[in-house]
Amino acid sequence: MASRRRFLRAGAAGALAGLAGCSAVPAPRPMLDLTVSNVRDTAVYLGVRFFRPDVAERSEALVYRNSVEIPPGDSDDPWxxxxxxxxxxxxxxxEDRSARSSHHYHYRPDCSDDDPYDIGVLVRFNPDGGVTFSQTTCSSDAPFL
Known part of the structure; x- marks a missing residue:
């Protein structure tokens, strides 16, 4: 028959083992900025959505949605x-609602959580009708798109 002392030792060992991995508090992740530059001659009526790729249900994967008019201009004053x-x-x-075209980009973080940095994605509406995406990169081998 197990003694009370043996029972308490086993319970304490189990509790310590369960809490061993919980001693570190995760640092909050930095926030991402979205910048849109329109170098076309006309305004762009933009719809933008961010989806988490690890969630199967599209409505549950949506984490950000916005609609905005981006006036024409140079890239010195982006939205x-x-x-x-x-x-x-x-x-x-x-989605460029005025031209009825849509594009997508797969954002993958490239910087370490240990280093402070400004992160962001730049969407550029080119004069030829195309769209270019680029993002903040920290590693030397990561392409700056």
């Missing part, structure tokens, strides 16, 4: 939405 979502992988979908 920016700050702190849109935390720095995690996303599928970013943009």
């Amino acid at each position: 920016t939405a700050e702190d849109v979502v935390s720095d995690r992988p996303y599928r970013i979908e943009i």
Whole structure:
């Protein structure tokens, strides 16, 4: 028959083992900014959505949605939405409602959580009708798209 002392030792050992991995508090992830530059001659009526790629149900994967008119102009004064979502992988979908075209981009974080940095995605509406995406990169081998 197990003694009370043996029972308490086993319970304490189990509790310590269960809490061993919980001693570190995860640091909050930095927030991602979205910048849109329109160098076309006409305004762009933009719809933008961010989806988490690890969620199967599309309605549950949606983490950000916005509609905005981006006036024509040069790239010196882009439109920016700050702190849109935390720095995690996303599928970013943009829709140019005036041209009835849509594009998407797979964002993957490239910077370490240990180093402070400004992160963001830049969407550029080119004069030829195309769209270019780029993002903040920290590693030397990561392409700057």
